[in-house]
Amino acid sequence: MPAAADLEPAIQRFVETTGKAYAKLTPPGPWSAPVARAVAEKVREPWRQGGPEMHEAREAEAPTRHGPVRLRLYRPNAGRLEGALVYLHGGGFTIFSLDTHDRVMRELAVRAGVAVIGVDYALAPEAKFPVALEQVVDTVRWLADDGGKVLDLEGVRLAIGGDSAGGNLSFGAAITLRDAGEGQLLSGIVTAYGGFGVIASDEITARYGGPGYILTREESLKFWENYLNDPSERQNPLVCPLRANLKGLPPVFLAIPRCDINSEQNFQMADALKAAGVPVEAEVYEGATHSFLEAMSISPVANRALDDMAHWVARTLAISPHVAT
Structure with missing residues (x-):
């Protein structure tokens, strides 16, 4: 089979378009993290355009042990909200932002009928493990207490979720809160293409880590290098939730x-959750690759995944879901 021939045509277009944009915008020579972020913002900017309008979108700050962390609240309607999703963007702990994932968060807010709260956690390599994780944990605690009053979300049920590195941080936060006796603060975890281990196998890399797909093993390892203080931290269950x-x-x-x-890490996580007695739904999206949610403006499979995620959040938080049109 030719490379990436198994992708949905719209996803192929997304991969090709972003690849050409990166090739055009990437300066010669080694990338610094700030340059990589600036390029990523420009490449992703067209993909966050359009989509639903919010009743309210405003920013706030959550106090954390590492200083204030910027939040962005998306309120889809004027009525009283019963649930909120704390959303953590992906980007290998190194790139992306509230802006790159703005439309993803707006879509989830409208489709689920919940508030979505994006967290602008600190990025690596400037901020190493566990800074971002501790910021997320402290943000959840604040939202469940004073933050709920500040954002007019007092008493709402909270779920947490994110894509790629954001999925990793979601599990790390849930594990940390459970171990602190605060597991009741979160009612659910929803992730897309989360990174739950460190090294992809040779088999999966040979199949899906080549040209035409979004994420390579080399890129993934570089992201982990940025995030970790030392390779020994790969054994930490808060770094690799599959070990938890x-x-x-x-x-x-x-x-x-x-x-x-x-x-493969996601399939392993589904099995591990079942073995631990945790209720889990794992949905596989044929024709999709890493970062495919961002292609929702053109991709049927991305829209199906967003609907599935949103409806699951609505059910889990006991909200009547909205259906995207």
Whole structure:
């Protein structure tokens, strides 16, 4: 089979378009993290355009042990909200932002009928593990207490989720809160193409880590190098949730693109959650690769995944879901 011939045509277009944009905008020589971020913002900017309008979109700050962290609240309607999703963007702990994932968060807010709260956690390599994780944990605690009053979300049920590195941080936060006796603060975890281990196998890399797909093993390893202080931290269950005791976590939804080197980690996570007695739904999206949610403006499979994630959040938080049109 030719490279990437198993992708949905719209996803192929997304991969090709972003690849050409990166090639055009990338300066010669080694990239610094700030340059990589600036390029990524420009490449992703067209893909966040359009989509639903919010009743309210405003920014706030959550106090954390590492200083204030910027939040962006998306409120889809004027009525009282019963649930909120804390959303953590992907980008290998190194790139992307609230802006690159602006449309993803707006779509989830409208489709689920919940508030979505994006967290502008600190990026690597400037901020190493566990800074971003501790910022997320402190943000959840604040939202469940004073933050709920500040953002007019007092008493709402909270779920947490994210894509890629954001999925990793979601599990790390849920495990940390459970171990601190605060597991009740989160009612669910929803992730897309999360990174739950460190090294993709040779088999999955050979199949989905080549030209035509979004994420390579080399890129993934570089992201982990940026995030970790030392390779020994790969053994830490808060770095690699597949190594964690998963018992007692809230229900989980895993959105798994078939054509992604992270897919094997997601299948392993689904099995580990079941073995730990955690309610889990794992949905596989044929023809999809890493980052495919961002292609929702053209891709049927991306829209199906967003609907599935949103409806799961709505059910888990006992909200009547909205259906995208």
